[in-house]
Amino acid sequence: MMQGEFSRRSLLRFGLGAAVLGGPAAAMLSGCGGDDASDSSRLRVYNWGSAEEGKVYDQAFDRFEAARSGITAENNITPVTSWADYADKLAVQIAGGSPPDLINMAVEGTRLAVDKKLLMPLGPVLGEGEVAGLLEKMPASLREAFTVDGELYAVPNGWQTMVIYCNTKMFADQGIPLPSPDWTWDDFLALAKRFTGGGTFGFGMPWGFFQLHPWWLTNGAYPVSDDYRESRLTDPAFVEAVTFVHDLVRVHKVSPDPTSVDVYAQFAAGKFAMIGAGRWPIPTWKQANFADFAAVRWPKKVAHTTVFGGAGWGISPKADASLAAAAIGELVGTTTITEIAAIGQQIPVYADVLPDSGSPAGNEALKYLLSMAEDSRPVAAPVFFNDLERITMRYLERIVIGEVSPADGLKQADAELRTAIR
Incomplete structure (x- = not known):
């Protein structure tokens, strides 16, 4: 691509x-x-x-x-x-x-x-x-x-930036209204479950360091300290957010393995009721004559803050x-x-x-x-961004495919990152 x-x-x-x-x-x-x-x-x-x-x-x-x-x-x-x-x-x-x-x-x-x-x-x-x-x-x-x-x-x-896109035809076909502006993680999960089954999934999870940020931010977490000098991968709020992502795939099964799927094409094909994205898939959807979508804010745990x-x-x-x-x-x-x-x-x-x-x-x-610029935070980009992205994504992949638990995986990632930036 x-x-x-x-x-x-x-x-x-x-x-x-x-x-x-x-x-x-x-x-x-x-x-x-x-x-x-x-x-x-x-x-x-x-x-x-x-x-x-x-x-x-x-x-x-x-x-x-x-x-x-x-x-x-x-x-x-x-x-x-x-x-x-x-x-x-x-x-x-x-x-x-x-x-x-x-x-x-x-x-x-x-x-x-x-x-x-x-x-x-x-x-x-x-x-x-x-x-x-x-x-x-x-x-x-x-x-x-x-x-x-x-x-x-x-x-x-x-x-x-990142928002949630809803497939408006899938929502309309089931008589389900689009999410309210103040929807929560629980509301999101309930919706995702309703759309999962019969060859479709409730959510197509985009996979990447940037794309996953909204889950951390909506739980008040960030992978580094506010001064951009230290790791915060073992912050309880960060662990909780990663656990939620893990559970969407491994426990609730409302999202397939995100590491090897083109969620944007599958969304347009009616395989996902919701995905996360920015502006980038819109031109491709236009070429495919797909216009059954609407953008909504990211569901919150403690905030609706997204990434940019x-x-x-x-x-x-x-x-x-x-x-x-x-x-x-x-x-x-x-x-x-x-x-x-x-x-x-x-x-x-x-x-x-x-x-x-x-x-x-x-x-x-x-x-x-x-409008998302009003409630967003930049992608975590410290001086050691290279190590942060590489190490974090390697362990997140291990977590989401079930090789290691969220808590253990993030503990190992944190230790490796601290060694790399020492």
Whole structure:
């Protein structure tokens, strides 16, 4: 399904990747001084995205160049399939003496990039200019995701979140109303049981570090401490949430083994009454002429808080800061954001940018996804994200297939993670 294209949606859908700048790449970067002086006539960009997104960015840089005689922007779209690969190629570029000026950075890699001094604080650069004004139009939660120790290090350019999608035809056929806005885990389980049987399941569980976050968040849990420095995998609330996920598969059997099923296609085929997702499956559903869906908030145990992730434009400390900031103004301007959002993968960073999703159901879902920024928390992305994701998902898979109990598995994962980050 990758088809050679790299997008955050693809990574999250399949649970791939490590932190940007993780592992060997981080080691290479820590030794690169980047002594080359900034070239004030050339803007080097390290970017990622699909081929369609690449064309939109090319057009944005064309507009940027047209307004500045003698300036050339090099939009380097990196064709990779994981955050680790993206990082490795960035490391090679820097080690070769060609550090980029602008970097399209995911939430997952921001803290590590800041720790490695690969991004400059943007407050002094942006001041009270055009980009600062655009930032004020973005949800505060997105800005905060790229803020470390009170300093903003990237300007958001797109994001994703998680909601529950209900198959409205399946609900209507059984005369069951859609969930109420304040539904609970118990309500969710009761509904899932009603739809399970005769070849269908109540829930198709998306499998991946990002996709599972809403279960932790709706129980008031998070895999790391609030300061992003320590593991919280054995927090009782986290263990309880993992136990609930385990029980959906192993005890109540309302969800099949989530590690090897395409829940999005099966949902459209009427095999699941509910699934969890962001905006990314909507274009595929449009192509399949499937519009029997509606988005609702995640059921709560103690809260309805969901997860979000995204990417943003950061500036290298070696860059011509004023030139790079001007480019960001074009890249997060309404024209570029509208064109990127129209492709159908990302949620736009502005509430007034609402592209046509191809169906009334898709348009309503997009509006609902936009509203989730008001009650969401960023994907847990500490400096040690690489180890956190790798270790946590390995043990979660063992737990959900029944090899180890939730409590024992998370105890082992916690011990391994603490050793890795010591």
